[in-house]
Amino acid sequence: MAGAGASAKAGAVAETGAEAKAGAAAKAATPAPAPRTYPEPDEDAVIDLAGVTVTRSGNDLLQEVDWQVREDERWVVLGPNGAGKTTLLSVAAARLHPTRGRVAILGEQLGKVDVFELRPRIGLSSASLAERIPADETVSDVVLTAAYAVLGRFTEEYDAVDASRGRTLLAQFGVDHLAARLYGTLSEGERKRVQIARALMTDPEVLMLDEPAAGLDLGGREDLVRRLSTLASDPAAPALVLVTHHVEEIPPGITHALLLREGAVVAAGPLAEALTAETLSKTFGLDLRLDQQDGRYSARAC
Numbered sequence: 001m002a003g004a005g006a007s008a009k010a011g012a013v014a015e016t017g018a019e020a021k022a023g024a025a026a027k028a029a030t031p032a033p034a035p036r037t038y039p040e041p042d043e044d045a046v047i048d049l050a051g052v053t054v055t056r057s058g059n060d061l062l063q064e065v066d067w068q069v070r071e072d073e074r075w076v077v078l079g080p081n082g083a084g085k086t087t088l089l090s091v092a093a094a095r096l097h098p099t100r101g102r103v104a105i106l107g108e109q110l111g112k113v114d115v116f117e118l119r120p121r122i123g124l125s126s127a128s129l130a131e132r133i134p135a136d137e138t139v140s141d142v143v144l145t146a147a148y149a150v151l152g153r154f155t156e157e158y159d160a161v162d163a164s165r166g167r168t169l170l171a172q173f174g175v176d177h178l179a180a181r182l183y184g185t186l187s188e189g190e191r192k193r194v195q196i197a198r199a200l201m202t203d204p205e206v207l208m209l210d211e212p213a214a215g216l217d218l219g220g221r222e223d224l225v226r227r228l229s230t231l232a233s234d235p236a237a238p239a240l241v242l243v244t245h246h247v248e249e250i251p252p253g254i255t256h257a258l259l260l261r262e263g264a265v266v267a268a269g270p271l272a273e274a275l276t277a278e279t280l281s282k283t284f285g286l287d288l289r290l291d292q293q294d295g296r297y298s299a300r301a302c
C-alpha cells in the first residue's frame with residue numbers, strides 16, 4: 001500500500017513540469033458549457049418551470065427542476081425533510097426568484113410581470129404564512145383580508161359579496177361556526193381549515209397547500225383528506241398542488257405526483273406512473289413497500 005501511495009505522489013510531482021503546462025492548455029481549450037436555453041412557456045400550463053435552480057450558501061436547494069402543471073391537474077409533491085418542497089412551492093407561487101431557470105406562472109413569466117398582480121391569482125397556504133396571522137383577528141377577518149392580500153384588518157371596506165364568499169368557504173371546510181372566534185383560540189386542526197379557506201378567498205386559479213395536514217390528529221387528518229378529496233374531484237376547482245411527507249395524506253382525486261430528493265426530481269407525472277414503491281424508496285432513501293386501497297395509499301419499510 002505504501003508503494004502505491006508513493007508512486008501516486010511521484011506522479012503528482014512529475015505533473016508540475018511540462019505535462020502540467022500541457023494539461024492547462026487542454027483545459028483552456030475545453031469550451032465552457034453553453035448556457036441552457038429554455039423553451040417558450042406552455043400557454044396551457046398553470047405552472048411551467050424550466051431548469052429551475054435555487055442556490056443558497058453554495059448549496060443547490062433545487063437543481064434543474066422542469067415541471068409543468070395544467071389547469072385540470074391535481075398534484076402531490078412528496079419528499080423527505082429538506083428535499084426542497086417548500087422552496088419549490090415558493091418559486092411556483094411567485095414568492096421566490098430562482099438563481100437560474102425560467103418560471104412561468106399562469107402564463108406570466110417571472111421577472112417580466114408585477115408579482116403583486118400575480119400573487120392574488122395564486123392561493124397559498126403554508127406554515128410561514130400562517131405564523132403571520134394575528135392571534136387577535138377574528139376567523140371571518142382572517143379569510144376576508146385575503147381578498148386584499150393583507151393580514152390584519154385595518155380600514156378596508158368589505159362588500160357583502162366578499163363576506164358571503166368568506167362564510168361559504170368556512171362552511172366548505174366545516175369551520176363556519178367559528179367565524180366570530182379569535183384565530184388565536186383555535187385548535188391546530190381548526191386553524192389549518194381556516195388557512196385553506198383563506199387561500200381560496202381570492203378565487204385563485206391555482207391552489208398550493210404546503211403540508212396542510214401537519215400536526216393534525218387522525219380524525220383531523222381524515223376529515224381534511226376527505227374535504228381535499230372533494231375539492232380535488234371538483235372540475236370547477238382550481239389546479240391544486242399539495243405538499244406532504246406522507247402518502248397516507250394523498251386525497252383521492254389527486255392526478256399527478258412529483259417526488260423530490262435533495263432538490264432534484266426523482267419522478268414526476270401521472271400518479272400511477274410517478275408514485276411507485278421504487279420511486280418512493282429512492283426519494284426517502286430506504287426500502288419501502290407501497291400499498292393502495294380504495295384510492296388511498298400507505299407505505300412502510302420492507
Ligand SMILES: Nc1ncnc2c1ncn2[C@@H]1O[C@H](COP(=O)(O)OP(=O)(O)OP(=O)(O)O)[C@@H](O)[C@H]1O
Nearest residue numbers: 056057061079080081082083084085086087088245
Ligand atoms: N436561505 C437559506 N439558506 C441556506 N439554506 C436554506 C435556505 N432556505 C432553505 N435552506 C435549506 O434548503 C433545504 C430545503 O429546504 P425546504 O424548506 O425547501 O425543504 P422541505 O422539503 O420543505 O423540508 P420540510 O419537509 O422539512 O419542510 C433545507 O436543507 C434548508 O435547510
Ligand SMILES: [Mg+2]
Nearest residue numbers: 085086087210
Ligand atoms: Mg417544507
